[in-house]
Amino acid sequence: MFEGAGATLPASDMARAKAFYRDKLGLEPVQETPDGGARYQIGEHAFMVYPSEFAGTNQATAMMLAVADAGAAVNELRGRGVTFQDLEYGDMRTVDGVMDMPDGAKAAWFADSEGNTIGVFQEPPN
Secondary structure, eight states, X not given: OOOOOOOEEEESOHHHHHHHHHHTTOOOOSEEOTTSOEEEEETTEEEEXXXXXXXXXXXXXXXXXXXXXXXXXXXXXXXXXXXXXXXXXXXXXXXXXXXXXTTSOEEEEEEOTTSOEEEEEEOOOO
């Protein structure tokens, strides 16, 4: 039935959003839409950034980015100017930007230029 899925992230300022995804995350649009939106591709997965007056109003994680090493990804993104959030969930909390999950997974969260919460996620070891 389903053949794929992807996130859609609102942006109140598309020029600022495109600059963030280019300069901070190293991503270029693979397609631009007539309304100024942009489609990005990471491996087999795609996501859209589209113009909306409601950007930044979601208080939950809007998208997760899969990484092989969460600590290394956090360090690389910090070097590009990304600021990671310090969070606590029950007994778990971020340490140097990274949260260790009970199953061994690791995650970290930041906000894009439009206030959307994006996470990086490292799968638990087998």
